[in-house]
Amino acid sequence: MKEKLWAGRFSKASNQIADDFNSSIHVDSRMYRQDITGSLAHAAMLTAQGILAQQDYEQIVSGLEGILQDLDSGVLTIDPQAEDIHMFVEAELTQRIGDAGKRLHTARSRNDQVALDLRLYLRDAVREIRIQLDHLIAAVLEQAKANTDAIMPGYTHLQRAQPVTFAHHLLAYAMMFTRDVARLSDAVKRMNLCPLGSCALAGTTYDTDRMLTAKTLGFDGITLNSIDGVSDRDFCVELLSAMSVIMMHLSRFSEEIVLWSSWEFKFVELDDSFTTGSSIMPQKKNPDMAELVRGKTGRVYGDLMGTLTMLKGLPLAYNKDMQEDKEAIFDAVDTVHHCLEVFVPMVESMTALKDNMYAAAQKGFINATDLADYLVKQGMPFRSAYKIVGQLVAKCIREGRVLEDLPLEEYRALSPLFGPELYQTIDLHTCVEKRISAGGTGMASVQVQIDYITHFLAQEESKE
Incomplete structure (x- = not known):
C-alpha cells in the first residue's frame, strides 16, 4: 500500500478498519475530471505568480493530462485503497513525474480542493439536468x-369541478418545470464562486492570485472569506432543495398519470414500452415508471434532510462530517437524472383519449358554475344564483338526469330569468371557450401560454 501523503506526523500505521471507514474514494472518485481540471488551473496560477518553476509546471501539466487521458480510456483505474480522489491523483502524479508532483499542493489544502471539485462537478450536473428539463417542457408543450380541443373535467379535492382542456392542464406542469429551471439557474449563481486558495481555513502566506484561478475555471468570482470558502455547503443544500422541488413536481405529474391510465379514468394510454405486466394477472398494464418516479421522490427529500441535519451542529471550519455531503448530493443528482431520463419519452409517447375525457366531463355537473354565472349576468346576486343552481343539481341527482336534460319550464319554475339560451351557455365547449381571463382555459389564453413556453424554450436553446 502506498504511504499516505500525511504520514509524517504519525509513528504507526492507521488501523485498516479505520482506513476503510475514513475513505471516500468510492464516492468522490467520480470527480476525477474536476479534480484534475482544478489542479491544472492551480498549477498555472502558481507559475504565473512565480511560485512554481516553468519546468515543474510543464511536467505537472503533462502528468495530469496523461492521468486524465488514461482514466478516460480505462488504461488507469482508480485505486480503491486510496483515501480520496485528491490523494489518488497527487500520488499517481508524483509516481509519474517525481518531485515536481509534490510541488503541486503548494498554497492549497484538500479542504479548499474538495470544495472546488464539488462546485465544478455540480455546475456540470446542473447543466445536464437543465437540458433534461428543457426536453421535458418541450414534450409537455407538444x-x-x-x-x-380535448375537454376534460378539472378537479379540486379530486372531485369534478369545472371543464378545462387537457392542454390547459398539461401546461400547468410546463409552468412548474420552467420555475425548476429558474431555481437551478439561481442556485448556480451562488455556487459559481471559487473557493480554491482558501487553503485549510486561513489562506496562505504565498502571493497567490485567486481571481486568476477563478477566471481560468469559469467562476464569476472568489469566496471572500477563507473560513466560509472551505466550510460552506449552502450550495449543496440549495441544489438539493431545488431538486426536491423538481421531484415533487414529477411526483404530482406521476400521480395524475397513474390515475389517468387506470380503468376508472382512462384519460391516457401509456406506451407499452413504458409499462409492465403482472406475473399472475394477464390483463394488467402497470404504470411502473410513473410509480417509481413517485417513489424515488422520498429518496431525494431524504438526501436534503440528511445534509441539513449533518450541517446543523458543525463549528467552523472544515469537519470530517462534511464528507457525507457528496454521497447525498450525488445520489440526488443521479436520481433526478434517471427520473427525467425515463419521464421525457414516457410523456412524449403518451396518448390522450379525448372521447373518454369528454364523456367524464359531461358528468358531475361541472357546468354548474356557468349556469350560476348566467343568472348573475341577468341581474341576480351571485349567492341567490348559487342557491338556485344548487337546487337544480340536487333535483338532477335525485332523478338521475343532468342539467342539459332539464326542460326549460323546470328551470323557469325556479326563476323567470332563465331563457332558451341557457343551453348554449352550459354546453361544455362554451364553458371552456368563454373563460377569457388571462391564464384561464379559453383557447386564446391557452395559446398565450403555449407561446410563453415556446419562447422560454427558445431562450433556453440560445444559452446552450
Whole structure:
C-alpha cells in the first residue's frame, strides 16, 4: 500500500478498519475530471505568480493530462485503497513525474480542493439536468399543442369541478418545470464562486492570485472569506432543495398519470414500452415508471434532510462530517437524472383519449358554475344564483338526469330569468371557450401560454 501523503506526523500505521471507514474514494472518485481540471488551473496560477518553476509546471501539466487521458480510456483505474480522489491523483502524479508532483499542493489544502471539485462537478450536473428539463417542457408543450380541443373535467379535492382542456392542464406542469429551471439557474449563481486558495481555513502566506484561478475555471468570482470558502455547503443544500422541488413536481405529474391510465379514468394510454405486466394477472398494464418516479421522490427529500441535519451542529471550519455531503448530493443528482431520463419519452409517447375525457366531463355537473354565472349576468346576486343552481343539481341527482336534460319550464319554475339560451351557455365547449381571463382555459389564453413556453424554450436553446 502506498504511504499516505500525511504520514509524517504519525509513528504507526492507521488501523485498516479505520482506513476503510475514513475513505471516500468510492464516492468522490467520480470527480476525477474536476479534480484534475482544478489542479491544472492551480498549477498555472502558481507559475504565473512565480511560485512554481516553468519546468515543474510543464511536467505537472503533462502528468495530469496523461492521468486524465488514461482514466478516460480505462488504461488507469482508480485505486480503491486510496483515501480520496485528491490523494489518488497527487500520488499517481508524483509516481509519474517525481518531485515536481509534490510541488503541486503548494498554497492549497484538500479542504479548499474538495470544495472546488464539488462546485465544478455540480455546475456540470446542473447543466445536464437543465437540458433534461428543457426536453421535458418541450414534450409537455407538444402534448398540449395536440390537445387544445380535448375537454376534460378539472378537479379540486379530486372531485369534478369545472371543464378545462387537457392542454390547459398539461401546461400547468410546463409552468412548474420552467420555475425548476429558474431555481437551478439561481442556485448556480451562488455556487459559481471559487473557493480554491482558501487553503485549510486561513489562506496562505504565498502571493497567490485567486481571481486568476477563478477566471481560468469559469467562476464569476472568489469566496471572500477563507473560513466560509472551505466550510460552506449552502450550495449543496440549495441544489438539493431545488431538486426536491423538481421531484415533487414529477411526483404530482406521476400521480395524475397513474390515475389517468387506470380503468376508472382512462384519460391516457401509456406506451407499452413504458409499462409492465403482472406475473399472475394477464390483463394488467402497470404504470411502473410513473410509480417509481413517485417513489424515488422520498429518496431525494431524504438526501436534503440528511445534509441539513449533518450541517446543523458543525463549528467552523472544515469537519470530517462534511464528507457525507457528496454521497447525498450525488445520489440526488443521479436520481433526478434517471427520473427525467425515463419521464421525457414516457410523456412524449403518451396518448390522450379525448372521447373518454369528454364523456367524464359531461358528468358531475361541472357546468354548474356557468349556469350560476348566467343568472348573475341577468341581474341576480351571485349567492341567490348559487342557491338556485344548487337546487337544480340536487333535483338532477335525485332523478338521475343532468342539467342539459332539464326542460326549460323546470328551470323557469325556479326563476323567470332563465331563457332558451341557457343551453348554449352550459354546453361544455362554451364553458371552456368563454373563460377569457388571462391564464384561464379559453383557447386564446391557452395559446398565450403555449407561446410563453415556446419562447422560454427558445431562450433556453440560445444559452446552450
